[in-house]
Amino acid sequence: MPTECITFRETNYFSSLICDYLEEREALQPLYNRFPKIENFKAQIEEKAKNGLSEGSRKILSESLLKQYQKTEASEITLQNIEALKKQNTFTITTGHQLNLFTGPLYFLYKIVSTINLSTELKQKYPEYNFVPIYWMATEDHDFEEINFFNFKGKKVQWNRNASGAVGELSTEGLDVVFQAFSKELGVGNNARALRNLFQEAYTKNTNLADATRYLANALFAAYGLVIVDANTKELKQLFVPFIEEELSKQSSFQEVSKTNKLIEELGFGTQVNPREINLFYLTKKLRERIVFENNVYSVINSDISWSESEILEEVKSHPERFSPNVIMRPLYQEVILPNLCYIGGGGELAYWFQLQDYFKKVKVVFPMLLLRNSALIKTQKQAEIQEKLNLSTVDLFLNQEDLLQKKTRELSAIEIDFSKQKAHLEKQFADLYKLAEQTDKSFLGAVAAQERKQIKGLENLEKRLMKAQKRKLQEQLEKVKTLQNQLFPNCSLQERNANFSPYYLEHGEELIPELIKELKPLRGDFTIITI
Structure with a gap:
């Protein structure tokens, strides 16, 4: 391998x-x-x-x-x-x-x-x-x-x-x-x-x-x-009983995790889970529901089960298996x-x-x-050979499919699909117009800016139309790229998050x-x- x-x-x-x-x-x-x-x-x-x-x-x-x-x-x-x-x-x-x-x-x-x-x-x-x-x-x-x-x-x-x-x-x-x-x-x-x-x-x-x-x-x-x-x-x-008792009596997890969540958000990240005041379920044969504490009473939601504090702590001692931790x-x-x-x-x-x-x-x-x-991503030898023929790097395979197809179209096209030079030339022309506008009526500045946006947008549309035309011309080669990526990334997702191990076991066994x-x-x- x-x-x-x-x-x-x-x-x-x-x-x-x-x-x-x-x-x-x-x-x-x-x-x-x-x-x-x-x-x-x-x-x-x-x-x-x-x-x-x-x-x-x-x-x-x-x-x-x-x-x-x-x-x-x-x-x-x-x-x-x-x-x-x-x-x-x-x-x-x-x-x-x-x-x-x-x-x-x-x-x-x-x-x-x-x-x-x-x-x-x-x-x-x-x-x-x-x-x-x-x-x-x-x-x-x-x-x-x-x-x-x-x-x-x-x-x-x-x-x-x-x-x-x-x-x-x-x-x-x-x-x-x-x-x-x-x-x-x-x-x-x-x-x-x-x-x-x-x-x-x-x-x-x-x-x-x-x-x-x-x-x-x-x-x-x-x-x-x-x-x-x-x-x-x-x-x-x-x-785990001492920690169940602490959770019920002091609700330490809610307090501490809430503080950490603020730090994570200050760092610019989202939080994965939100703590509850009590982070335990009550568990029986057909029931797993949250425990809540309201009006000095502990109760199990969607049921008629409830306790005082002394009663629930006694329940913990007698039946710890009925208390189930959440995430x-x-x-x-x-x-x-x-x-x-x-x-x-x-x-x-x-x-x-x-x-x-x-x-x-x-x-x-x-x-x-x-x-x-x-x-990991698992490829067959045949898929590796196709990748090489298509001149796809490993990083290419992980691109968003539309980005990958555009990248390959630019590489395969005999025509350069990049209007950056034209845009730069246009921006230079409008820079001169802005200088001229500053010497006359200031209302002229808005007209110049509007015309610049219009012409830049026109270039961008032409570039998109050229890309679309070249994609049609290169359809056969691009379809091979698309097919390979779809095989390796089912439903546009990582293989490991979608496929089961069984197809690979069918192929390779023990x-x-x-x-x-x-x-x-x-x-x-x-x-x-x-x-x-």
Whole structure:
């Protein structure tokens, strides 16, 4: 797999906040703890070791994970990693993702590969410590419409059903119908057979979405020691009880995140999420609704559930599993129950993590390092050859399509489609007219300015008409450019945000993930283009 890289800024698909962060812009430093460089992990390890998990908390974490894996055939290295979590010299590298049907978009793989590869790199640099790659399943999310489909070769494979409550507890009933529809699209061959088996084993032989997703991620990544966490358990939430109590009584997250949001806005950036006064949901089998505090009463919206302060604190002690953190508090929950050093996420995720450091300081929890996950564009050898024939650079491919077609039209056209010289000449003529106007009636200045605007506009229209004419003349070549870009950027979006992994697995089978492990370098900080 030949690879090349461009900067994230050159892709035009990442926010200025993320690009500024990757370039270590000084103004952003108050928003994070340490920048993710290999040498900076030493201090992060020392800080987490000093202020991290107790021996008892580590034991609870390890035992809870073993219980979760009872119905999953874990690899020996995964079991060793779960056992190693009991030790004070073991730390985690974590990514998280929703329970998207059949992994959802391709970047699901990139997130986990980034996590595995960083763990390996850290072990080489700091051999006296253990580093465990973690995939945190978002089992408590409730937005079913975000996860109930994936795209396969331009078609949407979708699971239609009514859903409420936490998605991890959703029954997999009805996915046998989805399997039949997907199976027909796969065709024949060993790789098609492997994908059928993977889908069927995951979704028709597990009773809920959490277990199905664990099976799937384990089947893909168990060989690399990936540990999959479902934090929606009573024993793990018991470790989070003091922070739930603080949130209910003092509403610290709202106060601290609101202050940080003002700083982010002063820096010229928007904020990703807005905190609520209470950033917790109440969770039961069919219910996940916000907790609010009004008129000295705690209540659950869209229900008749309510408590006094003493009653809700008693509920927390008795049933911590019923309290579910929202997007503001979930990162804190993660860092409380894991010996974590670094969170790996996409641009949107890192943007809301940047809102949280002051809150972490307030509640005295170590803020993790934040690393942008690997991003990649996969090209076939044939597509690479077409790109070369069309004389397209890698940066060209990432241009807005209209900008790309105009650029290629100018390059291919025998006629120069640039009226800059004519505009400059016109502006010089009007400069002389302005001098003349200043010597006569001042009202003449307005007439000169209006005529200048009219003639400049006329030149611009002529340039557009010439561009349009040349596009028609070069239509065949431009269509090849357009076709290639549409193949690599489905729906004018990044491939990784649209396509599922299955078409690439059909082509490359079991070699796909080892090749991604080989090519994606999490600390390199560039967008990777892979030709296969």
